[in-house]
Amino acid sequence: xxxxxxxxxxxxxxxxxxxxxxxxxxxxxxxxxxxxxxxxxxxxxxxxxxxxxxxxxxxxxxxxxxxxxxxxxxxxxxxxxxxxxxxxxxxxxxxxxxxxxxxxxxxxxxxxxxxxxxxxxxxxxxxx
Numbered sequence: 001x002x003x004x005x006x007x008x009x010x011x012x013x014x015x016x017x018x019x020x021x022x023x024x025x026x027x028x029x030x031x032x033x034x035x036x037x038x039x040x041x042x043x044x045x046x047x048x049x050x051x052x053x054x055x056x057x058x059x060x061x062x063x064x065x066x067x068x069x070x071x072x073x074x075x076x077x078x079x080x081x082x083x084x085x086x087x088x089x090x091x092x093x094x095x096x097x098x099x100x101x102x103x104x105x106x107x108x109x110x111x112x113x114x115x116x117x118x119x120x121x122x123x124x125x126x127x128x
Contacts, residue, residue: 032067034060038074050081057081071101083117091117095124103128 041056057074065071079094095117098105112118 032063032065032070034063034065034074035070036060037063038065038070041074042077045077045081050085054078054081068102072098072105075101076105076107079120080111080117083120088120091120092124095121096127099124099128 037056037060041053041060044050044053044056057078060074061071065074075094075098079091079098082088082091082094106112107118107121112121
């Protein structure tokens with residue numbers, strides 16, 4: 001019995017589609033091209049490397065983030081950096097941008113109690 005040509009073509013197409021795309025491409029599809037820079041920026045922030053974190057977070061925003069939660073996170077961490085750098089107006093502006101992206105955003109309990117940015121976040125949220 002001779003196999004039909006369309007079966008062979010379908011098998012080739014099916015097998016070629018099984019190649020696993022790199023994780024970075026999958027991430028970019030769902031999170032946006034800026035997702036790796038967002039992760040790097042958060043890591044740099046947590047390490048106290050604020051100039052590097054600022055560059056990475058701004059890069060993430062420029063490259064594009066697909067989810068409102070990622071947009072809000074990028075702006076939140078920029079706000080944290082501005083607050084600890086004693087740039088309160090910029091801190092409040094970044095919190096406002098975070099809240100524009102995700103109006104229901106709240107800080108984690110450990111973040112909300114921070115003596116520098118906790119009150120600034122409350123102020124930005126109250127203005128909405």
